[in-house]
Amino acid sequence: MIHLSIQKKLQGAEENMRLEAAFSVKEGEFIALRGKSGSGKTTLLRILAGLEDAQGKIIVENETWLSKVATLPPQKRRIGFVFQDYALFENMTIEQNLLFVQKDKTLAAHLLELTELTALKNRYPNALSGGQKQRVSIARALMKRPKILLLDEPLSALDPQMRNKLQNELLTLHKEFGTTTIMVSHDPSEIYKLASRVIELENGKIIHDGTPKEVLLKTQGSQKFSFEGELLEIKKVDVIYVAIVAIGQQLVEVVISTNEAKTLKTGEVVRLSTKAFSPTISHS
């Protein structure tokens, strides 16, 4: 079990805010941390890792990591941290990056195999693609057999296919190593696929804590479809108004009434929903 209850003053985007978070995590849970940028997600991870100080308490399996009297340095916490920018040791080959953490050749070979990096093990990070670097970073974080694996938006810089592949790898590794994983992510499909629990932060406070279904699924009542998107443009076509909405990677056109055209503003985040018909799903 991990018990965490921390407070820290943050320099927010607009004003100073306080990060106040308290929650417990069961062993082996996969938690997704979401929230707008500047809501304190990365800071929360860094506090858990011991890279930033804070007030409060962190207790991991009866071991005190943070309390009023003492802070356990990051070196002594059994954590793996995957940075958003990979942060590989540029002067070492891929294999050396892993072995630097722990001189365990068998484990390194196994992790390289799992992440399909065996053929690249003698290369330097500079010669790898973004997806490969991120795999090295994940493998490196697991070299210490951490109790907690912390991932700071690990897949956000990758293209959708690579994301998909790495999501599966992450899930495999999480299960095999039995770590408790906390991952910052913005992508609902990624969260749904990987996480068993979602914690959402806003201005340093937890506003949602539940299963991905409870937190992410936004249809209510009899709604069949409900999408959140950005309103890009409202066009007048003859007598009607057409709104262009970006939903995920796709653009859709929706006919709207004159009244709606007046109240909606371009750039707004809007919800698009329908009740009247049954959706059909087919191969794309």
Added chain:
Amino acid sequence: MIEALQNIEFTPFLISFKLATITAFVLFCVALPLAWYLSQTRSKVKPFIEAITALPIVLPPSVLGFYILWAFAPDSALGAFFEDAFGVKLAFSFTGLVVASCFYSLPFMVQPLQSGFESLNKNMLEASYVAGKSKFITLFKVALPNIKPSLLTAIIVTFAHTVGEFGVVLMVGGSIPGETKVASVAIYDMVEMMDYTSAHIYSAIMVLISFVVLLGVYIFNAKQVRRFGL
């Protein structure tokens, strides 16, 4: 001309290079922890330390030389202490020259190292801490190998700068042949005595050596950029 070349006395060059080698070595040991500290600290004293470190760049060598000479004098506290405790005479001696050169060349060692450390990805250092490595191991296994160009620049520029110093050396060391008469001072003496042939030969050698050394640094750095994308 050939006769002049045969008669050339190389001792001043040897002293210059000996002085520069020792200075670069001593300064590396002193400046490494200092540069690391400056790159990592958020302390309010940082600007003060930085300003003091950079002083030798802006001060006229004569000012620096004067103060050092004053401190080294046998009747000053420091000079007397060294003479009594170690039997070392600092003023007008090679040991004194090394100490003076270390002050004079300090910024040339500290600044490239510091900016090298500051340009490192902070997350990379943190990844090492999270991996359980101490600050000491992180400095030597992660930070230093990743700033090789800065490291080489710091050492070579310190070396070259010490070879090229004149004012401080002249004031603190004088021009004692075989002891404190370095190449730059030797050239000055030759010009004073209107021995232009020797001055030409000495100067040409200095230009050549300096050029080759700097060329070597730039070639190495270009290779590093290609290899590691540093």
